Amino acid sequence: MIDINTYLEVKLEDVADFERAKKGKVYPAGSSYIQISATRGQIGFLYEPGTIKSKDVVIIPQAGIDRYYFNIILQRNINEFINKYSTGINIQEKEIANFPIQLHGYVEQVTIAKIVRQMDNRYKEKESEVENIKQLKKGLLSKMFV
Known part of the structure; x- marks a missing residue:
């Protein structure tokens, strides 16, 4: 049985590596990124290896941490984090180290990630389905006035 109420409260710098994204560099699948320039807190996740814009910070969790769980x-x-560390519309790269992370056990991480993926x-x-219904409605309305 998993216990989601038991976790460690740590800072990002203790459990992950991070750096300002470099133009043209390919980052591994499972990397997360946070926009730090002109940001409203946009967070992304690489499902496959790829490049990231230079206005983002790339975050790669250490071994033993489920990467999708980390993104969650x-x-x-x-x-x-934004409320505490943003300076206007930007975040200083070094402040990413202070990002609060709740770290569950590995079994709990995998379970949480699996449930969120399903959702x-x-x-x-x-x-x-909604988009298909909208297209159907549009098509039927256009045929109504032929």
């Missing part, structure tokens, strides 16, 4: 925690805590997939399916 970043999304969960971004507003608190994300379900959400995408429903979005697709």
